[in-house]
Amino acid sequence: MTNPIILQPLPVTLLTGFLGSGKTTLINHLLENNRNEKIIIIENEFGQINLDSDLLNAHCDIQIVEMTNGCICCTVQGELTNALHKLHAQRIAGELTFDRLIIETTGLADPAPIIQTFFIDDLIRETIKLDAIITLVDAQHILQHLNEHRVALSQIGFADRIIVTKTDCISEQQKNEIISRINKINNKAAIIVAINGQIPKSQWIDIHSFDLNDDLIINKGFLVINPLKKIETNFKILPLQNQTQSWTDNICSYLFEAGELDLKKIGSFMENLVEQYGNDMLRYKGVLAIKDNPQRLIVQGVHKVVGFDYGSSWQDPSEKISRLVVISRILPFDDLNQEFLKTIAS
Numbered sequence: 001m002t003n004p005i006i007l008q009p010l011p012v013t014l015l016t017g018f019l020g021s022g023k024t025t026l027i028n029h030l031l032e033n034n035r036n037e038k039i040i041i042i043e044n045e046f047g048q049i050n051l052d053s054d055l056l057n058a059h060c061d062i063q064i065v066e067m068t069n070g071c072i073c074c075t076v077q078g079e080l081t082n083a084l085h086k087l088h089a090q091r092i093a094g095e096l097t098f099d100r101l102i103i104e105t106t107g108l109a110d111p112a113p114i115i116q117t118f119f120i121d122d123l124i125r126e127t128i129k130l131d132a133i134i135t136l137v138d139a140q141h142i143l144q145h146l147n148e149h150r151v152a153l154s155q156i157g158f159a160d161r162i163i164v165t166k167t168d169c170i171s172e173q174q175k176n177e178i179i180s181r182i183n184k185i186n187n188k189a190a191i192i193v194a195i196n197g198q199i200p201k202s203q204w205i206d207i208h209s210f211d212l213n214d215d216l217i218i219n220k221g222f223l224v225i226n227p228l229k230k231i232e233t234n235f236k237i238l239p240l241q242n243q244t245q246s247w248t249d250n251i252c253s254y255l256f257e258a259g260e261l262d263l264k265k266i267g268s269f270m271e272n273l274v275e276q277y278g279n280d281m282l283r284y285k286g287v288l289a290i291k292d293n294p295q296r297l298i299v300q301g302v303h304k305v306v307g308f309d310y311g312s313s314w315q316d317p318s319e320k321i322s323r324l325v326v327i328s329r330i331l332p333f334d335d336l337n338q339e340f341l342k343t344i345a346s
């Protein structure tokens with residue numbers, strides 16, 4: 001009898017960004033500088049013609065799976081699920097060996113249905129580990145994209161990390177304005193500057209954004225890397241102070257904060273929040289302190305798909321603090337915050 005093959009969950013990076021923002025350029029840079037890893041790339045193109053697979057470096061050790069069935073919102077979940085199941089079957093059968101998967105979405109895609117695929121499907125949840133959502137932003141055109149295409153806003157809102165490209169085509173002042181605008185839309189993601197995709201792999205691969213760990217890092221600083229210099233982590237992670245909303249653009253970051261909560265009450269608060277506003281909530285992540293429970297309760301969600309899990313124990317019970325960050329289209333924050341505060345344990 002042969003032993004069943006036990007495989008580690010496959011790390012997956014989801015690469016998004018508006019048309020022409022530099023996704024293929026970034027992947028090519030990775031492939032050229034990372035030849036000892038086998039990478040599978042799933043391309044999701046809008047329309048029937050997929051040019052990107054031709055643009056990728058054919059001589060590198062990659063496999064490309066194309067999904068060319070245009071309408072991303074209705075078909076992508078099914079198509080992506082099928083593609084991932086097929087890859088898993090080939091991996092299990094030993095027909096394909098690879099170390100990681102990168103999914104490059106069409107520039108016109110709202111990442112929501114793609115991300116949801118990773119939460120919804122049982123086999124995918126068990127065999128794949130979503131590492132991070134990386135959004136590329138074309139510094140030259142982003143202001144126009146934001147004005148004209150809601151999807152550009154959504155792509156920034158969903159990001160765990162944002163890579164600003166083409167800063168070589170604009171002035172220093174314009175670059176700073178753009179970084180500041182992006183930071184107002186999503187102040188959770190670190191922002192990195194890359195010219196022609198030239199950043200080290202460690203800046204966008206193996207970020208572990210979806211790990212259910214206890215760190216709720218709220219980043220208000222910028223991580224700006226000059227590709228020509230040695231990487232310095234001149235990286236400020238500052239606690240979000242009392243500011244709970246950023247009002248430029250209609251996607252905001254909200255912070256709900258309190259001490260120990262009542263499990264039942266916070267459960268129904270979350271249920272109502274997601275039921276009522278799930279369509280507007282791009283991403284949310286929280287570390288909650290529950291009364292009479294030594295462990296942290298971790299909550300993560302994308303729109304109406306939400307997951308709860310217990311994390312590690314609080315070291316010092318007197319420091320138990322609950323934080324929930326929501327990146328969303330505009331919410332009636334004051335009313336919701338009143339409801340949130342009612343979940344504080346008595």
Ligand SMILES: Nc1nc2c(ncn2[C@@H]2O[C@H](COP(=O)(O)OP(=O)(O)OP(=O)(O)O)[C@@H](O)[C@H]2O)c(=O)[nH]1
Pocket residue numbers: 017018019020021022023024025026052055106107165166167168169194195196197
């Ligand atoms: N000047 C400059 N050009 C860049 C930079 N990054 C990418 N480009 C160029 O921008 C164009 C589009 O880059 P791609 O990598 O094809 O962009 P993409 O996001 O894959 O494009 P789509 O698949 O059409 O959405 C190419 O001509 C790249 O050479 C950069 O940092 N600076």
